[in-house]
Amino acid sequence: MRHLKRTEWIAFALIVAFSFIPAIGGLIRVLELAGGPQIAPENPRALLSPAPIMLHIFSSVLFCIAGAFQFFPSIRRHHPTAHRLIGRVVAIAGCVAAISGLWMTLFFAFPDTLQGRPLYWVRIVLGVLMIGFIIGAVIAIRSRNVFQHSAAMLRAYAIGQGASTQTFVGISWIIFVGYEATGPARDGLMIGSWVINLLAAEIVIWTALRPANRSSKT
Template sequence: MALSVIPLAAGSLRLVQLAGGPDLIPADDRLTGFPTALVLHITAAAFFALVGAFQFLPGLRRHHPAWHRRAGRLVAVAGLAVAGSALWLTLFYEAQPGTGALLYVLRLVFASAMAASLVLGVAAIRRRDMTAHRAWMIRAYAIGLAAGTQAFTDGIAAAILGTGELGMDVAEGSGWLINLAVAEWTIHRPARRRQPRHPDGTTTTRRAPAGAPT
């Protein structure tokens, strides 16, 4: 949720601007009127990032399974809206100044990968494969939250490499790759199972085998 603050704040300011409010962020000449795809992308991303974060809390899943299922359906729909609108914006809107062909391809690849991960995650839960469901939803969430990571990778790349087209494209791509690397580590790390307390008040924690359900 903390990682999503920067892109969601920027998206909110863009919506205010498009609605006729003050220009609190630099205007984008590519956007005229109230572009439906961009509005859908921003609003769906806000829901996906904030509500989706709670889907990964084990206690919430255990104690409120009905809420988890209902919210999960909405999160999946929002995620597909994010991916679909990202593809639309990439294919049918003029490229953002300072970006090149590499970022164009990366946006198509990762938006498609996010949509595919959501579809596979939903398919997995329908066949009661909890492990696969968790893994695919983590991957989808990691891709969707890359805009937060890119706020940092863009700044680092600009400071080190300058604001050249290729450097900034690589910085954007790094945001997705970093998030997916963390996602894969989260998916495959050994689970920790806490044992009952000993008489002296201490606890013993042992690792479950890799891939074991949590």
């Protein structure tokens, strides 16, 4: 990775920092489920069905951290084999994260304070979309359509990074309002975080990726 530019290392560090709080929270939950001391508030759903939660945590962290490398031009240019190998891992991790997230949404019983009907349906739609984007990205690169491949993976990545944005939005809410959001307010913050990510992804796609890949199908 010695060919990575300084700006790319900075971008990677920012992504890791952005993902840090939900990643650490998830890993703490995994340690608890493995028999470690309880640090986070007790979650009865985690105790009843730990497997999908652990799958979701591991796959989400891998998707978000390893996926960051895939957007760096230096890796694609100087390490194409590594880019392809990491891409396969990221695609599998993303699908596992989405499928386990869908499983928990469909089969876990959440109180209305944590998940209302709007958030329930948005989670289902985004989970399906995330899988669809990843599959579309694989099909696009097999057709040598680099722009469509990059755009689809960036959209999937924006969905996968939802927890990171939700963490920062939730903390900001507590700082300014003074209490944790619940009920419809929580639903709105969670959904709004995904909207922010997807809007940011579209801006990057049509301002940064499109000009660079307009004629690139190699």
